Amino acid sequence: MASDILLPGQPVSLPRGPAPNLGSGLYIKDGQARASLVGIAQYDGPTLAISRVRSHPPAANSIVLGTITRLSPLQAMMSISVVDGVPLPAGEEFNGVIRTQDVRATEKDKVKIGDCFRGGDIVKGIVISLGDARSYYISTARNDLGVIFGTSEAGASMEPVSWQEMRCPKTGRIEKRKCAKPEKL
Numbered sequence: 001m002a003s004d005i006l007l008p009g010q011p012v013s014l015p016r017g018p019a020p021n022l023g024s025g026l027y028i029k030d031g032q033a034r035a036s037l038v039g040i041a042q043y044d045g046p047t048l049a050i051s052r053v054r055s056h057p058p059a060a061n062s063i064v065l066g067t068i069t070r071l072s073p074l075q076a077m078m079s080i081s082v083v084d085g086v087p088l089p090a091g092e093e094f095n096g097v098i099r100t101q102d103v104r105a106t107e108k109d110k111v112k113i114g115d116c117f118r119g120g121d122i123v124k125g126i127v128i129s130l131g132d133a134r135s136y137y138i139s140t141a142r143n144d145l146g147v148i149f150g151t152s153e154a155g156a157s158m159e160p161v162s163w164q165e166m167r168c169p170k171t172g173r174i175e176k177r178k179c180a181k182p183e184k185l
Helices: none
Strands: 026-029 032-035 039-044 047-052 063-071 075-083 094-099 122-129 136-139 146-149 159-162 165-167 174-176
Touching (some): 063 136, 075 136, 094 122
Parallel strands (some): 094 136
Antiparallel strands (some): 063 122, 122 136, 122 146, 159 165
16 A cells, blocks of 8 residues: 555545544445545554645656557657556646667567557556657557557447557457557466
């Protein structure tokens, strides 16, 4: 519990024994302590409170989540909305660029951006450098990085079939993507 980020409304597990005093960021509903802020539950003496998790701009080696906003033959533009597991406030997203040479570790010369990403895909990547004045350079060249959520042409949420294909559950049609290996596999 010490490092788990809690979301508003999420139940907070309390230790056995005497109940702690609830501090800021916590409330009781239906006999269950719940978080009212995004943050981490911490003890301050006998009081349990939630300290806010502050967002920070991406740095080199930060893991980021974002949405693909625009594609060109040489790069995909991404709106970064989560940095190192901490969501950014609405309207404060950062821009990222995934270049063809940063999509995968092998056969970099054969990468076609249109076969790896589509507009609206949710992508997990790692910041490789601060890039130019407008955007960060992002890489998806590891197995655990790439598209984590994609929508098919039929509008359904797709499921990964391999590292480079996703299937639409409605139509059964296969679409190309650079998929991230699911966690815990």
